[in-house]
Amino acid sequence: MEKNTDTRLAIMNTTYQLIAEHGIQKASFALIAKEVGISKPSIYYYFDSKNDMIYQLFEQFCSEISFQHFFNAEHFTQEQFSTQLIEVGFQMIQEQANDPYFGNVMKEFLSLAARDDSYKGRFIELQQDYLKGFEQLLLKAADWSLIPLYSLTEKAHILALVIDNIGNFMMLDDTVDYRNIWKTAVQLVFLEDGLHG
Missing domain, CATH: 1.10.357 (Tetracycline Repressor; domain 2)
Known part of the structure; x- marks a missing residue:
């Protein structure tokens, strides 16, 4: 099954915004999933862990600057x-x-x-x-x-x-x-x- 790139992008964009608003510690998978409109376990389809997701977001951030x-x-x-x-x-x-x-x-x-x-x-x-x-x-x-x-x-x-x-x-x-x-x-x-x- 192919991963939905739109969902992955939505997760990344939402995480970026939530980190800005609440900090990395408080930007939980539960909060991210709620904001994106998906179940919390769905995030694991795209990322191995929160640390994995944060580092991938960081790499994207670095690429853009x-x-x-x-x-x-x-x-x-x-x-x-x-x-x-x-x-x-x-x-x-x-x-x-x-x-x-x-x-x-x-x-x-x-x-x-x-x-x-x-x-x-x-x-x-x-x-x-x-x-x-x-x-x-x-x-x-x-x-x-x-x-x-x-x-x-x-x-x-x-x-x-x-x-x-x-x-x-x-x-x-x-x-x-x-x-x-x-x-x-x-x-x-x-x-x-x-x-x-």
């Missing part, structure tokens, strides 16, 4: 490179701002990462992907003579740290002009003498 999900190097052109970099950052910021559950779910996963090395390791991997990803992206810009090679790694890391910290601050304060902060960071990277010391 990954560097590659947003900053796909193949989509960048020589003519519009810095503009595209700004716009993709805007898209990332806007997606997070539009998701009312994102901040609370991120806090729950960060709390898990403080106690569980598999979650912690995955978050570290995500951060490393941003550091390396921006470096590869800026190497492409350097190949097109859009930026010089000097301090390229540092510039890439500045972009990674800025976008990461924008995400962190958005969980706490929505009054900061995050779009202009990102735009300024990108513009500084593309200034000929911007970061050359």
Whole structure:
């Protein structure tokens, strides 16, 4: 018998929302099943355990905030490179701002990462992907003579740290002009003498 992907998606989406509203501990299979409109044992058809379901949700969450999900190097052109970099950052910021559950779910996963090395390791991997990803992206810009090679790694890391910290601050304060902060960071990277010391 083939598993119903719509039901699985409904379980995942409902769990995401319930984690944001009640926390991981209180998002029980009984509560999830009630919200989805299925029996509690039905969840075991899709997931081996609550831990399995939470980790699969976490992996999906990580995939949706990954560097590659947003900053796909193949989509960048020589003519519009810095503009595209700004716009993709805007898209990332806007997606997070539009998701009312994102901040609370991120806090729950960060709390898990403080106690569980598999979650912690995955978050570290995500951060490393941003550091390396921006470096590869800026190497492409350097190949097109859009930026010089000097301090390229540092510039890439500045972009990674800025976008990461924008995400962190958005969980706490929505009054900061995050779009202009990102735009300024990108513009500084593309200034000929911007970061050359």
